Amino acid sequence: MIQTLDLFPIGNCSASALIDRHGRFVWGCVPRVDGDPFFSALLSDRDPADRDVQGLWDIQADGLAQTRQAYLRNTPIVRTELTNKDGESLEILDFAPRYRQFGRIYRPMAMIRLIRPINGAPRIRIRMRPSVNWGQAAARQTTGSNHIRYVGGPTTMRLTTNAPVSHITEERLFRLEEPIAMFLGPDEGFDADVMATTTRMLTETTHYWREWVRTLSVPLEWQEAVIRSAITLKLCAYEETGAIVAALTTSIPEHAESGRNWDYRYCWLRDAYYVVQALTRLGAADMLENYLAYLRNLVAEAGGGHVQPVYGVGLEPGLTEKIATALPGYRGMGPVRIGNQAHEHLQHDVYGQIILSTVQAFFDERLLRPATVEDFRALEPVGERAYEVYATPDASLWEFRGREAIHTYSAVMCWAACDRLGNAAVQLGLLERAALWNARADEMRKVIEARAYNEELGRYAATFDGDELDASLLQLVDVRFTPASDPKMAATIAAVETGLRRGPYMLRYALPDDFGEPKTAFNICTFWLIEALHLCGRSQEARELFEEMLTRRTAAGLLSEDISFDGDELWGNYPQTYSLVGLINCATLLSKPWAAVR
Known part of the structure; x- marks a missing residue:
């Protein structure tokens, strides 16, 4: 076997x-x-x-x-x-x-x-x-x-x-x-x-x-799948510090003999943001509160400077990558990696994810520790950093190891950082600060629109002044940069689906990277497509694709990071928080309302 x-x-x-x-x-x-x-x-x-x-x-x-x-x-x-x-x-x-x-x-x-x-x-x-x-x-x-x-x-x-x-x-x-x-x-x-x-x-x-589980606000449909995903996301928390790991494993390859074997047992601020976003939609405020304590410590340590995309569960910044030579790897497909080179990367979207994770605490009265004016002041250097770097090159959320560019997703997340600081300032009555952050967000939006939108192709591109596609463009709707009904965004969704869809499933990107061409689909991207289809009025297609994804879960009701194009085999680290977040978000979005049974 x-x-x-x-x-x-x-x-x-x-x-x-x-x-x-x-x-x-x-x-x-x-x-x-x-x-x-x-x-x-x-x-x-x-x-x-x-x-x-x-x-x-x-x-x-x-x-x-x-x-x-x-x-x-x-x-x-x-x-x-x-x-x-x-x-x-x-x-x-x-x-x-x-x-x-x-x-x-x-x-x-x-x-x-x-x-x-x-x-x-x-x-x-x-x-x-x-x-x-x-x-x-x-x-x-x-x-x-x-x-x-x-x-x-x-x-x-x-x-x-x-x-x-x-x-x-x-x-x-x-x-x-x-x-x-x-x-x-x-x-x-x-x-x-x-x-x-x-x-x-x-x-x-x-x-x-x-x-x-009784505290969760679950959708009417697909409750078992949502509950199992929520429980497993909680298992990926290291509660002593508030960290949330991307997966429980290391070095499960993205496809057979790929060499794309990474150690995911660390806290990516991006992945953790998506986890707390999904669980907060279900009402699991305990996960949000614990993670915010982790973030406050990281922000204090950064002191307004560079923030890494990933840290150890004990707030360790150094995750030096090395090979465990005594283990042959999953099915003998090494290498087995310990640590992750991504801690060295510039990934500018993290500044947005820090603030997007935190902003609810300025509005949510359920929390034992609501955010304060002092917390806002501590966050402002993160916004300053986002404003400083949003139009500069980084490794992107996909963590390219051999190239950099100004990535649209990263720029939009930096915009979201400044936009949400404006919202928090209004809530706190800090109107002068709100005016500052809103003005910066407006300025950034104009630059992003000018450089990320490709007039010739009639759609947004994955990089400034470029023409590449990647699935993260679908997230422009989720962070409220643009509605799905905007003709520019509708054209972008259509182009992403045409260029990156393989049967039911979605690639992150189709261009070769440091390890060649991708040979498996990326599960969270398929869930992003499902959300986009629904928001574009193609809800029946979205439901059918969501049901397809549910059939690809393990007997435990879970998903890994990647799936073969034929859907027959899961690949990548497991259980993958990204994938479970996508399942929860889509179920919540697509479900019939509870009023339907009342």
Whole structure:
């Protein structure tokens, strides 16, 4: 069996892992999402069922005949049912504990597996084989009476269990006659009954997530898809700092043997903006508030100067890119990258995304910490920077590594920064500042209109004074630079669809880049097209294309970054926040109103 992205994420906004369709942990990093992969089998060229494969946590049923798998409703708790050829069966419940305790959220860097016989006493084998130092070695084991310590990486982990420890260390087959609990966490004592405690944690975690889902304002249609996307976006948050990562993985290639293998376990300000925008539309103010704390720290550190497009989850600016040579990569398609060179780039759209993420806090009375005049003053240097650089070259949102240009999307996002500062100033009663920022926005608009609109072609271009197309031009409507009904924008939408659509799906751009021509479609761009079709009055086409995208989700209800032109295979890092944002936004836009059933 080859590796696929048909994986179920679990997590608690501190710890996370990916589970394959046979109930194996194949990816999970410690002590943070951007740390060393304790479970690394996803980036192996080996079948996870192989006898000597490393970097996984596997519960094998002897004589396996059938596997069933699903999330518990409205939670990120995965239930896997294994049935053997004799009809004996067991269930595995996998989750990371998260619930309110002692006046705060309990979210340890820990994962729990509960194994229960359902029918008969099936024989099982537990293969616990963590890797350390990016696959260079298996973790060393030391044991106690009811625990195993895994040593050798940056973090020593401890597995506490009521199962016979030697059954695990020796990987022997044994009859599952009683429920088993396994708590994997930091190297700390577990001073409680492990079965009773983890069972309570399961109940508390289930309650937490279902209560959180109850706070969401979901559309009438496609609720299950929206809820699953919202839960997964929350799993991509590193709550300690407020960061939101672009994906939970690194180095899943954009297509076979492409070399387009990137590490997405960091906080791109652009991606995070789209995440909080989508979740705020659903009413999830907690994600917005946490992320704004992260942004305030970055803005303070920048002091009005350059802001990187991406930072570490702990606000680290340095994400030096290197290769993990011991891991062969997804299906053997390396390289496996750690870090991301994009932290060195100029990507001017980030100034707009900082302010667009923040501006709601000046208007939203629900927030525990509404934005203040002092917050506005702290944001103004970001606007100054946007005004300074909007008509200068950058690497674009697509992060070209070999060329720069003045990109229309970046310029428009800088315009949005100044425009929204004007809105915030009016809300605060700072009319002189509002006049300043509105005047700057007007000035920038005139320049963008003059240089981004190609008179000869009758449409906007992706670069100033150019003729290129890219899908980000569809976002001119979303940021309110121009309505979809404007003839210039209508012509642009038509040109983007004609030039970049491949069957149902959309490219980012069609021109060759540093790695050649794109060979897969980019899922968020297809969702942008769906929005544009609806706004142009082609709502039935938009709904049909949206339904098509829903059929391409994994069994977990999720999407990665890219998809093959035939729609048969997902590629790129997973789960991809961009793609889930697109799903939420389109469902909200296209759904029938709740009044339709009242």
